[in-house]
Amino acid sequence: MIQNNKEDQVIIVGAGIAGLSLAIQLTEKKIPCIVLEARESFGGATSGVRISAKGVRILEKMGISNIGEPTEKLIMYFGKNQIKFDIQNDKGTSPAIIVTRLAVFEKLRERTNELGIKVIYNFKLENAIENTDGVVAVSTDGERIQGKYLVGADGVGSKVRSLLNPDSNSNKRYAGYLGLGFIFPSDEKVEMSLFNNINGFIGLGSVGTINSNDTHKNNFLWTHIHMTEAEAKSMTDSDVYKQITERAKNWTPYLQEVFQQIKANPKTVLYHLPVYNGSVPDKWYSQRLFLIGDAAHPYGPGGQGISLGMLDAEALCQLFTNEITEEKKANFQTTRAAIAKAKGESSEERNKPENQIVTEEELLSHYQFMKDFHQKSNGKLAM
Incomplete structure (x- = not known):
């Protein structure tokens, strides 16, 4: 039986x-759409993310603003x-933000509800049958x-990609x-x-409210x-705290103090999952x-x-x-793939075990490289 038989609608x-962003933009252009989601609901722990100034522009275009914390600088420690x-930004546009995924998702869901966009949950895609119509x-x-x-728009493990x-x-x-x-209450504004440390890096920034x-x-x-992968899947919150407690012994005094705040605050939210790409x-x-x-x-x-x-x-x-x-479809793929490749491949290279800093000499070498780049770029960075 065929349900929701609207021949001109876009199925997302x-x-x-990504999926809700497309649904909102299509609806605002009077293009009918419907969203299918494999999960029964959304929930659970959330993480923080950085959204670029270009991404913030699209959020504002969809009527979403005043979430997260603006970040106009990148501070690197070696x-x-x-x-x-200083992060380069187009004149007259809002800066990048650091925000929780949950805060972004809540705003997108509010907007889809306002626009009357239908979302069907627990729809696990098995096949997509193309025909002339x-x-x-x-x-x-x-x-x-x-x-x-x-x-x-079904993520790293995309069924549509495999089809x-x-x-x-x-x-x-x-x-x-x-x-x-770790997301933890703090009044300290952190860009x-x-x-960068031996055997790993740590990121820190202000994200605003969780939801x-x-x-x-x-x-x-x-x-x-x-x-x-087996170890990552079996990790408990207690395991994570134990491992980070051990690693924090080699962190800077400031980071050690931050981690003590994290451990002491009962409102701290811990997020941990195995990371996948493709x-x-x-x-x-x-x-x-x-x-x-x-x-x-899927970077x-x-x-x-x-x-x-x-x-x-x-x-x-x-x-x-x-x-x-x-021609337009080919241009869509060529243009978007090139941009994603430039961002994604460099990130994946940085995260590989063999590319981690393991000696003081390597740490100093990375610092000198970035110092030279800072001088050549006049302290400006495009992100």
Whole structure:
């Protein structure tokens, strides 16, 4: 049985940030759409993320503002040495922000509700059948939903990506480390700071409130620990605290003090999950199917994935708004893939175990390199 039979609607698979961003932008352009989500609901722990100035522009375009904390500098530490960059920003635009995923998602859900966008939960995509008139999304339960186009915004483990690229190794794979972060109440305003240490780095920045019910501002400390996938899956909160307590012995006195605040505050939120990535697919589109966000460029953390996903959504919305041609579809993939590659590959290289700083000499060498870059760039950095 075919339900929601609107032949001109765009079917969006995935109710994450990229999928909801596309749904909002399409609806504002009077293009009908429906969102299908495999999970029954959203919830659980949240993490902090940085959204670039370009990403903030899209949030504001969708009517979303006043979330997170602006960050206009990047402060890099190499042991006791410090380098401070000003983040380049287009004149008259809002700066980048650091914010919790939950805060962004809540605002997107509010906006989708205001616009009357239908989201169907517990729809696990099994197949997408293309025909001359459109496409039919088929769930594992046999439910069928028809539309004109189908967009995969279903993350690193994208089902739509595997349907578009059946002969390639497009499955998600373990990136080799556990990603973790602590969100904790703090009145201290912290610009985005990266502490480069031997055998790992630590990030720190202000994120504002966790969600709409939160009454206090927070800071976010994040890092990662290289381990096997089995170890990462079995890690408990207690295990994480034990490992970070041991690692913190080699941190700077300031970071050690921050970690003591984290451990002492009962309102601290700990987030930890195995990190996954995947191979960038050869095909982002077919006659009726398209990919955006992590489904299209499944890089690991640090590559501005959320910002890129929203920018993908904007570009695809523009494509749907105008006459769709093979040339325009190819240009969409070529342009967006190049930008994602530039951001994502460098991030993945930084996170590999073999590229971690392991000696004082390497730490000093990295500091000298960034110091020279700081002088050449007049202390300006594009992010």
